[in-house]
Amino acid sequence: MRKSSYTVVVDGARGEHLLYNTANAAFAALDDEAFGCYLAGEGAFADALVEAGFLTDLTTEEELAAQKAYFDAQRADRSELTLVLAPTYACNLRCPYCYEQGHNAIKGKMSPEVMDAIMRFVEARYAEHAFEKLTVQWYGGDPSLALDVVEELSTRFIDWCDARAIGYSAMMLTNCNLIDEDAVKMLAQARVGFVYVTIDGFEETHNARRVSAMGLNSFQKNIDAVKLFVKYGIEVRAVMNVDRVNWPEFHPLRNMLRDEIGIDLSCGRLCDYGHFFGSRGFAKPNFDLFEHDEFSRMMHEEFVEGGFDAATIADMLQPVPRFCNGQRDNYFVIDTIGDVYLCDGIIGEQDRVIFNVLDEPTREQLHSVSHDPQDSAQCRNCHLLPICQGNCNWERRATGMVCHPLLTTLPDFLRDYRSCFDVEPAPFVRLA
Numbered sequence: 001m002r003k004s005s006y007t008v009v010v011d012g013a014r015g016e017h018l019l020y021n022t023a024n025a026a027f028a029a030l031d032d033e034a035f036g037c038y039l040a041g042e043g044a045f046a047d048a049l050v051e052a053g054f055l056t057d058l059t060t061e062e063e064l065a066a067q068k069a070y071f072d073a074q075r076a077d078r079s080e081l082t083l084v085l086a087p088t089y090a091c092n093l094r095c096p097y098c099y100e101q102g103h104n105a106i107k108g109k110m111s112p113e114v115m116d117a118i119m120r121f122v123e124a125r126y127a128e129h130a131f132e133k134l135t136v137q138w139y140g141g142d143p144s145l146a147l148d149v150v151e152e153l154s155t156r157f158i159d160w161c162d163a164r165a166i167g168y169s170a171m172m173l174t175n176c177n178l179i180d181e182d183a184v185k186m187l188a189q190a191r192v193g194f195v196y197v198t199i200d201g202f203e204e205t206h207n208a209r210r211v212s213a214m215g216l217n218s219f220q221k222n223i224d225a226v227k228l229f230v231k232y233g234i235e236v237r238a239v240m241n242v243d244r245v246n247w248p249e250f251h252p253l254r255n256m257l258r259d260e261i262g263i264d265l266s267c268g269r270l271c272d273y274g275h276f277f278g279s280r281g282f283a284k285p286n287f288d289l290f291e292h293d294e295f296s297r298m299m300h301e302e303f304v305e306g307g308f309d310a311a312t313i314a315d316m317l318q319p320v321p322r323f324c325n326g327q328r329d330n331y332f333v334i335d336t337i338g339d340v341y342l343c344d345g346i347i348g349e350q351d352r353v354i355f356n357v358l359d360e361p362t363r364e365q366l367h368s369v370s371h372d373p374q375d376s377a378q379c380r381n382c383h384l385l386p387i388c389q390g391n392c393n394w395e396r397r398a399t400g401m402v403c404h405p406l407l408t409t410l411p412d413f414l415r416d417y418r419s420c421f422d423v424e425p426a427p428f429v430r431l432a
């Protein structure tokens, strides 16, 4: 028997050895004797270790092949068609950190010809394989600058889906600066179930980072729009892009949004996606970026301070079929002029266009994904592969943040998990 490629070993408290298998989520706390059996691949506890998957008779290649088969099966799942649509590249903010700056010089909004082609594309995918659900993500630029396109396409999608009993849902990313009550009513009718909104700090900080091209108070615009979304039953997922400068505002802002509006605020690390940190106003002292590992550890501390239970951690550490929707065949990002991409992070990069929706795609073009983790030697040799699946390919390319945060913090989360169980380690404790 050999040790599974996906068994992680961590020193626990009380002299225990904590084992976790990332491919099947088995967890155990071993004393020295049982751990000796694991190291030797034989002995009194070998059967239990094999049953749990910590030891295996599969070769490294066979374990990888099993991972690949799982990834490929999920990738080919066509029960859902997902479209990310950019009705315009225009944006009415001038955020110093925006990675889309200079990405695309295309002006205006999506034409009727492109909208018709998108409908034909949906019909063709349905004829090829009758999917059960159509999901649309409104993206940009800012889709609020082309709400007529959003309204028209939504109506066509909904009518088309309803006539075939196909489920339809949508979400939108927006900077909120043009969102008023009429817009929110229309979006509710267009079945936009949730919106992603960025709030980068309190008024002064936010307005210096999310700069309105029209000189508006973009913080107040966000707050007003968020209240309207809540009023009309559209879920708000608010995110703060954090660095060392605005981080002190995160907790007070989160509390304010919870107490006064009833929405939660999460945070994400502000990254130099466009490789221009130090210029264009995206520079110290107004911005100061966290390192990847530093931020991963901070997020673990946040997690601990917030209080946790075993079920939450178990959920976080489950194997996943993919990192993102870009790893599904039936996921297409379509921009204003109908160019199709495999990943929303690269929209506007001309050398990453797969085909144009006005043209007839080849089978190969239709069956491509943003990234297959096993194309990377680093991922093939990684014990975290089953719970990472290659991380965000765009972030890896754009920022050098190559890996999943759990590559840094998995040992801490495993110790946290063990601490949820008041069980002596005598001598092999398999925990749920």
Ligand code: SF4
Residues within 6 Å of the ligand: 323, 324, 325, 326, 327, 342, 343, 344, 345, 346, 370, 391, 392, 393, 394, 395
């Ligand atoms: S690779 Fe990253 S940016 Fe691209 S679709 Fe996946 S999560 Fe989105």
Ligand code: SF4
Residues within 6 Å of the ligand: 373, 378, 379, 380, 382, 383, 384, 385, 388, 389, 390, 391, 402, 403, 404, 407
């Ligand atoms: S992206 Fe990094 S953490 Fe994820 S599987 Fe690849 S090597 Fe492992």
